[in-house]
Amino acid sequence: MRAVLSVSGVSMDFGGLRALDSVDMEVREGEIVALIGPNGAGKTTFFNCITGIYAPTEGEVFVSPPGRDRINIRHRKPNQVTGLGLARTFQNIRLFPSMTALENVMIGRHCRTRAGLLGAIVRGPVTRREEKGIVERAYSLLVKVGLGRWANEVARNMPYGAQRRLEIARALATDPFLLLLDEPAAGMNPQETQDLKALVTRLRKEFELSILLIEHDMKMVMSVSDRVVVVEYGKKIAEGTPAEVSADPQVIKAYLGEESDA
Amino acid sequence: MEFYLEMLIAGLIRGAIYSLIALGYTMVYGIIELINFAHGEIYMIGAFTGLVVAGLLGASGLPTLGILVIALVAGMVFCAGYGVTMEKVAYKPLRKASRLSPLISAIGMSIFLQNYVLLAQTSDFVPFPRLIPEFKFLEPISHLLGSSDLVILVVSSLVMVGLTLFIRLTRLGKAMRATAQNQKMAMLLGIDVNQVISLTFMIGSALAAIGGVLIASHSGQINFYIGFLAGLKAFTAAVLGGIGSIPGAMLGGLVLGVAENLPIILSAFFADIGLNIDIPNDYKDAVAFCLLILILIFRPSGLLGRPAIKKV
Amino acid sequence: MRELSRGLLASLWMVVLTAPLLVVRVNTTDKVVTWRWGNMLWMAIGSLLLFLAWRWAMARRGGDVQAADQDSWFDKLLARIGQGPLRLPVILGLVLVALVLPLFVSMYEMDIYARALIYVGLGLGLNIVVGMAGLLNLGYAAFFAVGSYTYALLNHHYALDFWLALPLGGLFAALFGVILALPVLRLRGDYLAIVTLGFGEIVRLVLQNWDSFSFGPSGIANIARPTLFGREFGVQDSAIFIYYIALALVAVVIFVTKRFQDSRVGRALLALREDEIACEAMGIDKTGVKVMAFALGASFAGVFGVVFAAKQAFINPDSFTFIESAMILSIVVLGGMGSIVGVAIAAIILQLMPEYFRFMADYRMLIFGAALVLMMLFRPEGLVRAKREHYTVKDLSPQTEDK
Numbered sequence: 001m002r003a004v005l006s007v008s009g010v011s012m013d014f015g016g017l018r019a020l021d022s023v024d025m026e027v028r029e030g031e032i033v034a035l036i037g038p039n040g041a042g043k044t045t046f047f048n049c050i051t052g053i054y055a056p057t058e059g060e061v062f063v064s065p066p067g068r069d070r071i072n073i074r075h076r077k078p079n080q081v082t083g084l085g086l087a088r089t090f091q092n093i094r095l096f097p098s099m100t101a102l103e104n105v106m107i108g109r110h111c112r113t114r115a116g117l118l119g120a121i122v123r124g125p126v127t128r129r130e131e132k133g134i135v136e137r138a139y140s141l142l143v144k145v146g147l148g149r150w151a152n153e154v155a156r157n158m159p160y161g162a163q164r165r166l167e168i169a170r171a172l173a174t175d176p177f178l179l180l181l182d183e184p185a186a187g188m189n190p191q192e193t194q195d196l197k198a199l200v201t202r203l204r205k206e207f208e209l210s211i212l213l214i215e216h217d218m219k220m221v222m223s224v225s226d227r228v229v230v231v232e233y234g235k236k237i238a239e240g241t242p243a244e245v246s247a248d249p250q251v252i253k254a255y256l257g258e259e260s261d262a
Numbered sequence: 263m264e265f266y267l268e269m270l271i272a273g274l275i276r277g278a279i280y281s282l283i284a285l286g287y288t289m290v291y292g293i294i295e296l297i298n299f300a301h302g303e304i305y306m307i308g309a310f311t312g313l314v315v316a317g318l319l320g321a322s323g324l325p326t327l328g329i330l331v332i333a334l335v336a337g338m339v340f341c342a343g344y345g346v347t348m349e350k351v352a353y354k355p356l357r358k359a360s361r362l363s364p365l366i367s368a369i370g371m372s373i374f375l376q377n378y379v380l381l382a383q384t385s386d387f388v389p390f391p392r393l394i395p396e397f398k399f400l401e402p403i404s405h406l407l408g409s410s411d412l413v414i415l416v417v418s419s420l421v422m423v424g425l426t427l428f429i430r431l432t433r434l435g436k437a438m439r440a441t442a443q444n445q446k447m448a449m450l451l452g453i454d455v456n457q458v459i460s461l462t463f464m465i466g467s468a469l470a471a472i473g474g475v476l477i478a479s480h481s482g483q484i485n486f487y488i489g490f491l492a493g494l495k496a497f498t499a500a501v502l503g504g505i506g507s508i509p510g511a512m513l514g515g516l517v518l519g520v521a522e523n524l525p526i527i528l529s530a531f532f533a534d535i536g537l538n539i540d541i542p543n544d545y546k547d548a549v550a551f552c553l554l555i556l557i558l559i560f561r562p563s564g565l566l567g568r569p570a571i572k573k574v
Numbered sequence: 575m576r577e578l579s580r581g582l583l584a585s586l587w588m589v590v591l592t593a594p595l596l597v598v599r600v601n602t603t604d605k606v607v608t609w610r611w612g613n614m615l616w617m618a619i620g621s622l623l624l625f626l627a628w629r630w631a632m633a634r635r636g637g638d639v640q641a642a643d644q645d646s647w648f649d650k651l652l653a654r655i656g657q658g659p660l661r662l663p664v665i666l667g668l669v670l671v672a673l674v675l676p677l678f679v680s681m682y683e684m685d686i687y688a689r690a691l692i693y694v695g696l697g698l699g700l701n702i703v704v705g706m707a708g709l710l711n712l713g714y715a716a717f718f719a720v721g722s723y724t725y726a727l728l729n730h731h732y733a734l735d736f737w738l739a740l741p742l743g744g745l746f747a748a749l750f751g752v753i754l755a756l757p758v759l760r761l762r763g764d765y766l767a768i769v770t771l772g773f774g775e776i777v778r779l780v781l782q783n784w785d786s787f788s789f790g791p792s793g794i795a796n797i798a799r800p801t802l803f804g805r806e807f808g809v810q811d812s813a814i815f816i817y818y819i820a821l822a823l824v825a826v827v828i829f830v831t832k833r834f835q836d837s838r839v840g841r842a843l844l845a846l847r848e849d850e851i852a853c854e855a856m857g858i859d860k861t862g863v864k865v866m867a868f869a870l871g872a873s874f875a876g877v878f879g880v881v882f883a884a885k886q887a888f889i890n891p892d893s894f895t896f897i898e899s900a901m902i903l904s905i906v907v908l909g910g911m912g913s914i915v916g917v918a919i920a921a922i923i924l925q926l927m928p929e930y931f932r933f934m935a936d937y938r939m940l941i942f943g944a945a946l947v948l949m950m951l952f953r954p955e956g957l958v959r960a961k962r963e964h965y966t967v968k969d970l971s972p973q974t975e976d977k
Contacts, residue, residue: 051855082857094852096845100964107845111857113838117866120837121830131838139967151967174857297764310595317600317607336594343591352947355632361763362710363950366907369712369900370946377940382595382613389602490896494775497768548779551772558765559757 001028002064004178004210005050005086010059012045012234019045021234022059027178032204032211034225034242036218038254042234043214044091047180051088052078066177083111087176089167091183091214097156101147101166104155105138108173138173144206145169145199161192165199172207179203181213185220193217197224222246230254265530268406269523275411275480277519278418282473283496284503284511285425286345286466292442292506293462294357299368300348301470302493303375306486307344308337308471309390309478310379316391330393330479337471344375345467346460354456372490379486386485393479410480421472422512425465429508434461442506491547495522498554504567513565521553522546581625588621589614631952649959652915656961672821676814684813688885690925691820692878697905697917698827699874704903705911705960706835707867708847709759710767713774714902717747717872719781719894721879726794726889736800739880747876748869755868759861774899781891793890800884816885823881824918827874831914834870835962843867844962897939904942908949910956920957 005027012020020042027033035043048054050061056074064070065085073081087108096104113134119127142151145165150158155166164184171179184200185193197220204211215221221228221242228245230238232254238245245251283305290298312333319329352371356364394410429435440448441458449455477492478484499518503510525541532539557564596617599608655664676684696718703711721743728734728742758769781788788794799812800819807815834840842863846853853860883889901924909920928938949956 053851053854077859078851078854079857079859082855088855090852090855094849094855096848096852098848099845100966102967103841103965106965107841107853107858108856110838110842115838117834117839117870120839121833123833123837127837134838135965135967152964154964170856295764297768307595313602314594314598314600317602317605318598320600320602320605340591340594343587347587347591352951355951359950359954362708363954365710365764365767366903367947367950369903370943370950372943373897373900373939374943374947377937377943379595381936381940382592383599391602494768494771498772501765501768542783544783545779548776551776551779554772555758555769558761558769562761562765 001030003028003062004064005212006062006064006070007050008060008062010046010049010056010061012042012049012054013057019234020049020056023231023234023236025229025236025239027210027212029210030204030208031227032200032213032225034221034228035212035214035231036216036221036228037231041231043231044182045234046231047088047182047214050081051086051180052076052081063178079111082174082176085175085177086180087171087174087178088180089164089171089182089184091186093163093167095155095163095166095170098154100152100154101142101158101162101169102135102138102151104166105141105169105173106134108141108170109134109137112173112175141169141172142166144172144203146195161188164188164196168199168203172203176207176209178210178212181211181215183214183216185215185217193220196220200224264406266527269527269530270520271407271411273520273523274516275414275519276522277499277516278414279473279477279515280492280496280499280518281512281515282418282421282469283492284499284515285422285508286470287497287500288503288505288508288511289438289462289466291500292508293438293445293459294353295361296353296364297368297497298353298463298466299365299493300352300371300375301466302489302491302496303372303379304341304344304348304467304489305470305474305492305496306484306489307375307379308341308467308474309484309488310383310474310486311337311340311471312393312475312478313388313390313484316393320391326393326395330475333393334472334475337475338468341467341471341474342464345463348375349460349463354459372493376486376489383486387483388485390478390482390484392482393475410476414476414480417472417476421469425469426508434458438462495547495550498550501554501564502557504564507564507566510564510566517565518550518553522549524549577626577629581622581629584625585618585622589618592617648957652958653961656915676817681810681813684817685885686926686929688813688817688820690922691817691824692882692885693902693905693925694824694918694921695820695827695874695878695881696902697909697921698824698831698914699871699878700902701871701906701909701912701914701917702831702834702867702874703871704906705913705917706840707843707864707871708763709864709868710763710770710903711868711871712767712771712896712899712903713754713777714770714871714875715894715896715898716774716777717750717875718879718882718898718902719777719891720747720750720872721876722883722889722893723781723788723794723879724876725880725883726797727788729798729883730794730796733798736798736880736884740877743880744873744877747879748873751869751872752865755865756861759864759868771896771899774894774896778891778894781894788891791890791892793888793892795888797883797887797889799887813885816881820878820881820885823877827877828914828918830870839863839866901942904946906956907946908956910958910960912960912962913956913958916956916958916960 003026007023007025009022009024010020011018011022023046035046037043045054049056052073061073062070063073063084063086071084073084096107113130115127115130139148139151142148145168147162147165147169150162155163158166168181168184185196188196200211201224203209225242228240228242229236230245230251237254238248238251283301286301286304287298290296290301315333315336316329319332348371352367353364356367394413397409397412429438437448437453437458438461440451440453441455445455495518496515499514500511501514502518503512503514523546525543525545529539529541593614596613597610599610655661675687679687696714700711700714703709724743724746725734725736725739728739754770754773758766761769782791799807800815802815842853842858846858846860846863850860905921905924906917908924909918910916928935934941
């Protein structure tokens, strides 16, 4: 299976601090990969490096959009990366609080539509058709993540779990081939987590997605992912199937502390 | 050669004044992240207060140096009062508002104060008496360094050293630094943040007043509008040095003061090497603005500031 | 009672503080000192009353920004007109009044109304930049200047026609907007404000000093008035004609603003104000969108700059100072950032008030300054709160939800 994301030797320095230390990893087509590690291990920094928010100090990040050659995105801006087909959610929800759920998802369509200044002013048939398409697509995505009845609600008034789903719908609106989820289950109760798990697996199938997710909920990680990558102090310490990784002594040490070598 | 030296010194004098005003910008910005647009008007009010004092005491027979000292003190006291009042009225209620609100409020304050002085005093340029006495010992080099130049340099250096010591060594100075670092934390540790902010405005305004009285006496005339340009340039100086940084404001002022003489210096230089390119001196204000734009684009953290890291 | 004693204290403070400048006036040349004790009395009474009003207003606001979210009677009235069946009649009525106005007023007044309309256009242009994009531009007068000088210079040198200059002025101003915006838009909000101010001053200084290009402080005179299909007008008819031109352009500008607001780009602009990082992650080219808004706003200034030059028939750099930019900003802030109706009302009020309240002329700028501060404190959303219609899905029920 071909790799849709391959990262080699990525390091990130903040002043004197090395937040990521030459990390290699791959996400293959159709895979769900989980990125785990203790707090402060550099997981979100890694996301920021591959989505263009930070420029990695060293290393290369390649993506291979469907039907295209692989592209180095190390020096691309975040919006260009999204344009290539990587979409993400945020650990601390970043919706547009005063816009409705529908409008939030409509913003996601921005990079797949083109109407400019002239189109806006003249509002010819092409623009009108495009606008109609944006609204329809946005609503159908909301329905897909189970938020149809929230469509006209302002994002800030939505319940927490719904906001997390809305972020996913918004990311999907950019037509990604690789979806990056940053702690999607954080703050959810067990039932919500269950629903989320079902949603993630369903979306993968329906949109032919590859998914890379950061998650602390081990139950979810173990049941949903095909492969797990473990980082600690900015370094990759293990990689493999959930079963392999959970048996890895180094991983156990990282999670449980020194005395667990028994 | 002597001409260039003369230009350099003239630049340093003006730069010293910019530094004095820039300190107010930088201190306020350091603590509440506000560009106090009306700070230039405080400087102008300082000059006018000095004018009133000089006018009242002019016939009293006091030596000019004595009048100068009284004018400086009165300017500092009243400007500190204006500064605190301005903060209480126009900025304090907006501390939780969006970033643009206090800035617009500050612009309003600036227009208000300008017109207040215009209405209370006059719209014309008024001659300002020479309050700085002539020193005999400077006569041999007076074309390079006049007595008012010397006084400005000495006073502003003393003030800057004093301020640095105050911030480094005293309890209040420490409280100011702590508040600048993290306002919430400072509050939790029992620092009266409101008091610190008032103090910052008082000190900043008093420094501007010193600048106002000195430059008025140096240039010999003032009007209600002098604060606008001086304020803008001092702000440029603060940004140049790295806004929030006190040594930065001092350095930025001096660099800007000298840089402003570039049109004259360049014109003279071109003449010296036989080129006929004359740059009008009126472009000296444009130099400051160009410098400001260039710094903000290429090194927004200024000469002595630290770059910020984007947090996600 | 406690309030009163605090008020007296505040009043005493203000009296002492303002005493030197308000009471004493020295004439250093003749060595005469004038004492104006009357001023002190006014200050005492005034500041006491102001203090009480202040406390009352602050208490009403609860010292809290939350209260600002409630609609006042004014908001409700506007909402009634804006959404109800009255909407169309009110708009038509206003248009009719504007159209027949020249029949009833003198030529002098015509000139004032034309100027007021120019400021409506300028306010709407800056509204796109400040109100919609949230970019504080303090050098907006520079774009106004670009438009004016485009027409003045091209007319002077090449006898260019007004109607050709109109789009050219807008285009040049937009170009200047792009040139300025590209490097500076990534700056933080308050830095951006100062840089635009610097840019505005640079433009003015260049116009003032580059004699061979702009004729320096003496400016350009005898700028041709607009013609209608080659027909020229006398002075009187010309004033009316320019009024109608300005009116038509205002209509165009309102139309364009509305369309822009409800477009893909306008939506992105709104989202950018809420969360830039999320926008970038959604694939929005934030610089591109902002530059577009900046240029569109600048082009309005350019177009109205051409109208201004044609109306005045004479321009010089003095018309494009920072005060001019501050005035246009006041229009946007007082009217309500982002609100088309509000900006239009504020522009008309601010332009007409000094004409009809002559006795206030001296205090005009003083009141402006105070109004800006008070507006930020008590009604930061301006006269008319910007209301946006949300995109909605009309029919929520039929589609079955996946869970």
